Amino acid sequence: MSATTAISEAGPVPATTPSATPPSIGTLALRWYRLNQSRLRAIAIGIISLLAFLLVWHLLTTYRVVFFVRFTNVPSPVAVYASFTKAMHDPKFLLHVVLSCRRIFIGFSLAAIVGVPLGLIMGRFRLVHEIVFPVAEVLRPIPAIAWVPMAIMLWPTNEQSIVFITFIGAFFPILLNTLHGMSLVDPVLVRAAQCLGARERSIFREVYFPASLPHIFTGLTVGMGVAWVSLIAAEMISGQYGIGYFTWEAYSLVQYADIALGMIAIGVLGLGSSLLIRGAGQLVMPWRLK
């Protein structure tokens, strides 16, 4: 009998307890440090690099350096911080931020709601793929900003056309990545499901969908980035509110510090929404956690 060999190979070998007495705080701290060394290092270097960026910015603007590029009118970090504290008490600035976020939320959600199922269906049914794919390929290279005039004609309100442009920006990366994920599903897994008695619908739900999820989330991350790019462009051209409009308006009104504030706000909001998607991805795909 190989029962003993089987179990030892399975290896639920209890970890040898190091010692009866619990280790001191000092050794624990040291161990924790060793285990997280590389992460701590990355955080430390990241902070240093951001501070260095601020310092260089500060020096370039304080001394109004002109060397090919002109820093004469560029606001200093201090000036931007001043306009940031002012903006924090200005309900109008917060309205800009909230409206931009709302547009992103609606446009991006619609893109995900349409793009993911369409990609899944296109990946599964060849006819749908053959019908939709050529159209998608022609429309895909058109940058969202080129959609602005068309969007204004298509939609009755400005708000709707901006949301539509955000949608367009997010839609194609989501669709194409979902489709790509579907094309990479391991056929052996499909066969494994089939000879365990799975029918078409179950295979779709239990194999194709989860197998495509990593690529779907790649699509969502890329889509979110493009959605922000498209939103800012649309707001600069046709908006009345929104963080893109705020940045452009600051330029027209010669509020130089507000230009930088708008840019940083866009950067932070973009980063925040990417992190949200990454977090959602980790929640939905626990098997991908290292």
Next chain:
Amino acid sequence: MNEIQTRPPQGHIEVRNFSLSYDSIEGPVQAVTDTQIHVKPGEFVSIVGPSGCGKSTLLNAVAGFLKPTTGIVTVDGERVNGPSAERGMVFQQYSLFPWKTVRENVEFGLKMRGMARSQRERAARTLLGLAGLEAFEKHYPEKLSGGMKQRVGIVRALATGPKVLLLDEPFGALDAQTRVIMQQILTNMWQRLKISVLFVTHDIDEAIFLSDRVYCMTARPGSIKAEIPIPLERPRQQSMMMSSEFLALRRGLMSLIREESLKAMGGEINDMGMQGLNIELHGHSLADVI
């Protein structure tokens, strides 16, 4: 488990006048031709042959993934018309669902059958216990070693109580030691469950050690070159692999396969190799060698 153990013997596989070809630009390519094999209820039968001889093709036809060009595949008199949970399959690449835990993988077939969650959880735990894997039920497959993955693969295929178990080079990716342990585990399970097994491998030792009967296939287009009963007593022990009986079987099977492998290589190597072989085998038949 009791239900599985006490049912009447079934799982009679019959493949008659089987051939399978597929289309290519040069015309139809014959993968398998004029093949008859059978597996009696509760019998362990292996198919060996040079790589590319169509042994996996044959197995996939029994599983229902491929339709025979001519001939018929039946299990207990019923024609095979596509994959079903009646024929469990184990793949070389393990093909566990990476997004399901070990237990969820084992539960899959029962879930497809519509069994209630609590009931199938209990069934899966029992089966995992038999395979010495209960400690790993909540792990994702990625965290497991190759041997453990394949044990989960076997347990998953057996969970629905199939009539026959089909294995496609299941231990091909494992190291030598794990391979031997897995062979022991498989024979133990097979003896306990009294299930019919059709096992594809290119490892001659493995085929002899496990089987009641071995089919040896010719090079492409594949057909049955020889059918060799393995009269070694059961239960089989590792030590038998050194017995003269085992070694004689091994030698016979080896020369059959070498002949076919050389044929499969073709060209000048083929001619030279065949001359060498002819001298070696001159005047001998397989029976003489054994």
